[in-house]
Amino acid sequence: MKLTQLLVLTSLIYFLVLFPTFGQDYFLKDQAPFLSEIPTPEEFLGYPIGDQHTRHDQILAYFTKLAELSDRASIQTYGKTYENRKLIILTISKPKNLNNLEDIKKKHLAFTKPTNNPTNYDEVPVFIQLGYNVHGNEPSGGEAALLTAYTLVASNSPEVQTYLENAIVFIDPTINPDGRDRHTQWANQFKGSPLVSDPFDAEHNETWPRGRTNHYWFDLNRDWLLGIHPESRGKLTWYHEWYPNVVTDFHEMGTNSTYFFEPMKPIGSLDPIMPKENYEDLNNLFAPYFSSALDRIGSFYFTKEAFDGTYPGYGSSYPDLQGALALLFEQASSRGHLQKTQYGTISFPFTIRNQYVSSIATIKAAVENKATLRKYQQDFFKSSEVGGSQNGFAGYEFGDLYDQNRNKAFIDKLLLHKIKVYKSGDRYVVPVKQPQKRMVQTVFETYNKYRDSVFYDASAWSLANFYNIKYKGVKSLRTGAEVTSTDGIVKTSNFSKSNYAYILDWDDYNASAALYYMQSKGLLVASAFKPFTIKTSEGNRSFNYGSILIPVSKQKKNKDEVFRILKNAQEKFNVPIYSTETGFSTSGIDLGSGNFRKLDTPKALLLIGDGVYSYEAGEVWHLLDTRVHMPITKLKLNMFNSVPLKDYNTLVMVSGRYHQLDSLQQKRIKEWISYGNTLVTIGNASKWAIDKKMVSEVLTTKAKDSAKQKITKRLPYVDAGENIGRERVGGAIFEVDLDITHPLGFGYRNKSVPVYKNNSVFIAPSKNPYATVAKYTENAHIDGYISSNNYENYLKPSASIVVSSIGSGRVILFADNPNFRGSWYGTDRLFLNALFFGEHVYVPNVRE
Known part of the structure; x- marks a missing residue:
């Protein structure tokens, strides 16, 4: 068939399916008869599915109504979002199954116990978890959830009755309600009448930060492993209670694509820890169900050539490490209600129908293969009792003697994933x-x-590196008591009231939060720029670089008020605080030394808006909001000319394209820095500062080949994408050598620190010998992929952190992202040090 004929045919198919003459029959005609007492989504909402975008509260209300009216359904809340929206699961099955759910659950979980050997694989209903809308502006899944729930609750077709008899179906309609409602408001607000299909219409182009992400602009589909946000933590807690056999992950992709279902591209790992039976056998078992269902309604699709499950933290990969089959679906997005594409017009109802049809096909496949799925899950957990790690280790030992709150955060993550931990x-x-x-x-x-x-x-x-947890593999184990809770992991002594001074240990992860709390309450504080040992209420105590001095006699508050503020700080943040009645140190600097430097309260601006990478901006906002409890002003770029910069002492610029900042605005920033203020740049923003000559630093360049002119090797055209793609630094972990005597390195005891790199920003070490704070080591690679070209020619010669002076101020350039996905407890302290100690960071003048 000629291309023009194919396009005409495809457009005709789109037209016919996009403009049906019957309302909900467009979706549901194959599932009749339906119970009349159960309202359709159209009857409940007052509009046909696909006619407009449905808010999360409306979805919640409909699911609640189904649970009220039907004995096939029950509803539970498993958490709340940052914006206080409920996260819910609708459980659907035969009434007899729901009435006996605890006993069925017990039989189901028996297959996940390595020591159990049940063989009734076909007798226990299969557990299916249908998950939708983890990305808020991929809304077709949430609408399909309404149709799927109605079908299972109201249909009396023999097919549906078989599903209800043989399955427990858990429907999570909106994993990201905050993002969904942000997008829903946008799409409905700009909906035209008649509909406007022009891709340039405002309806199809959300403004920054768009609805994909949650409240703090995080991608929740990457958070299953990291478990940072309440949406993910609630879902993980639910997941480990039920261990479903099949989990779906419904997404959307580019408008000009079609539809994707698994199998994916092969997993990138050389020796995946996911069983081969999962990504080969089970995927190939389910794929024909999806192709058959989509063929029946004339939808085009593709498999195998895109996406991959290498990263274990997706909704379509994490369950694979829990004995389930996780399934990814990607639907071409209408990005609104109706939009032109290269193949005709695509509508919102069309996108919903593909997701709905795939939902029902998933249930069908799971029910018809429930014995296979149960046997697979049983074998999966039994295999966990065989052998050690691939390195031959029986286990791992870890622990930081100086930072109990970081230990606690790491152990919390292990327990969230039901990993057994012991104290030895x-x-x-x-x-x-x-x-x-x-x-x-x-x-x-x-x-x-x-x-x-x-x-x-x-x-x-490797999460241990995220937390900068020093660990080692061991061939034999000595385990003590099992750690089942993080309560009691951090132990702090009650300090006594002092007439002289208090000291906050800066080694602790929560010290930044405690410091800001003290400053916000009006206390005068100073930081130690050299170590010292002094007699405290707990005896002689050694303090590291950065330790915080709170002198009693220098305060505007009386000693009782000072003591109360410090007590509150310790209770809120569980930090080590000590009292002393002397300024004389047994070694190191005395408390009256000039090496104690007064700290001003950070007053920070964060540039946001079009061109700024919202993920990184959200990471800064989230860190300061949720862990430091410190406000930061989020300034839209188009308001930059209006802001009085003199009211702030710190400006943060994350990765982005800052084309909105013209030469006059760049000059304004440079002058503001020169008055003694601090600019902190991350990733591409550091490159921007270098490219715009804001600083005198340079990027790393590859050494020129002294040989004769190199002849370009001819390569196959089809391999271009793959060859170019391998030069992208998609996310890997490297070791840096950190100057722990530098203010940015305060609180670190070990100069070897893992950092995360997911960009191609390579900064050359400064010509000033004191200005390169962190440099990649000679054997820097710890984990992940990087091409040999990038590693040898760009990364190894480069610096991770450089400071550059401008007048009395400075620019602190991070080549890497210290706050990546809110999970890098090991390096976000470098960023916090930039905020709290920035005013005292300077580059010593060195004569040539």
Whole structure:
């Protein structure tokens, strides 16, 4: 068939399916008869599905009504979002199954216990979890959830009755309600009458930060492993209670695409910890169900050539490490109600129908293969009891003696994933041989060999490195008591009231939050720029660089008020605070030394808006909001000329394209810095500062080949995307050598620090010997993929953090992202040090 004929046919198919003459029959005609007492989504909402975008509260209300009216359904809340929207699951099955759900659950979970050997694979209903709308502006899934719920609750077709008899279906209609409602408001607000299909119409082009992300602009589909946000933490808690056999992850992609279902591209890892039976056998078992269902309604689709499940933190990969089959679906998005594409016009109802049809096909496939799925899950968990890690270790020991709050945060993450942890002396131990063996491998193992070099997302995820937790693999284990809670992990002594001074230990992760709390209450504080040992109420105590001095006699408040503020700070943040009655140190600087420097309260601006990378901006906002409890002004770029910069002492610029800042505005920033203020740049913003000559630093360039002119090798055209893609730094972990005597390195005891790099910003070390704060080591690679070209010619010669002076101020340039996905407890302290100590960071003049 000629291309023009194909396009005409495809357009005709789109037209016919996009403009049906019957309302909900467009979706539901194959599932009749329906119970008349159950309202259709159209009857409940007052408009046909697809006629406009449905708010989360309306979805919640409809699901609640279904649970009220039907004995096939029950509803539960598993959490709340930052914006206080409920996260809910609708459970649907035969009434007899729901009435006996606890007993069925017990039988189901028996297959996840390695020591159990049930064989009634076909007798227990299969557990299916249908998840939708983790990206807020991919709304077709949430609408399909309404139709799927109605079908299962109201249909009396023999097919649906079979599903209800043989399955427990859990429907999570909106994993990201905050983002969905942000997008819903936009799409409905700009909906035209008649509909406007022009891709340039405002309806199809959300403004920054768009609805994809949650309240803090995080991509929740990357948070299953990291477990930072309430949406993910609630879902993970629910997940580990039920361990479903099948989990769906419904998404949208570019408007000019078609529809995708698994199998994906091959996993990029050379030796995946996910069982081969999962990504080959089970995927190939389910695929014909999807192709058959989509063929029946004339929808085009593709498989195998896109996406990958290498990163274990997606909704379509995390369940694969829990004995389930996780399934990704990607629908071409209408980005509104109706939009022109290269193949005709695509409508919102059309996108919804593909997702709905795939939902029903998933249930059908799971029910017809429930014995296979149960046997697979049983074998999966039994295999966790076989062998150790791929490195031959029986387990891992870890623990930071100086930072108990960081230990606590790391252990909290292990327990969230149901990883067993034990206390052994002053260390913690994690055995490899346990039901969550593959999660243990995910947390601790690192990789440097891959079958593929182009990844959909990160190629490194060893969480121990995220937390800068020093750990080691051990061949034999000595375990003590099991740690089942993080309560009591952090132990702080009650300090006594002092007439002289108090000292806050800066080694603790929560010290930044405690410091800001003190400053916000009006206390005068200073930081130690050299170590010292002094007699405290707890005896002689050694304090590291950065330790915070609170002198009693220098305060405007009386000693009782000072003591009360410090007590509150310790209770809120569980930080180590000590009292002393002397300024004389047994070693190191005395408390009256000039090496104690007064700290001003940070008054920070964060540039946001069009061109700014919203993920990184959200990471800064989230860090300061949720962990430091420090406000930061989020300034839209188009308001830059209006802001009085003199009211702030710190400006933060994350990765982005700052084309809105013209030469006059750049000059304004430079003059503001020169008055003694601090500009902190991250990733591409550091490159911007260098490119615009804001600083005198330069980017790393590849050494020129002294040989004769190199002849370009001819390559196959079809390989271009793959060859170019492998030069992208998609996300890997590297070691840097950190100057722990520098203010940006205060609070670190070990100069070897893992950092996360997911950009191609390579900054050359400064010509000033004191200005390169962190540099990649000679053997920098820890985990993940990087091309040899990037590694040898660009990364290894480069710096991770450089400081450049402008007048009395400075620019602190981060080549990497210290706050990545809210998970890098090991490096976000570098960023916080820039905010709290920036005023005292300077580059010493060195004569040539």
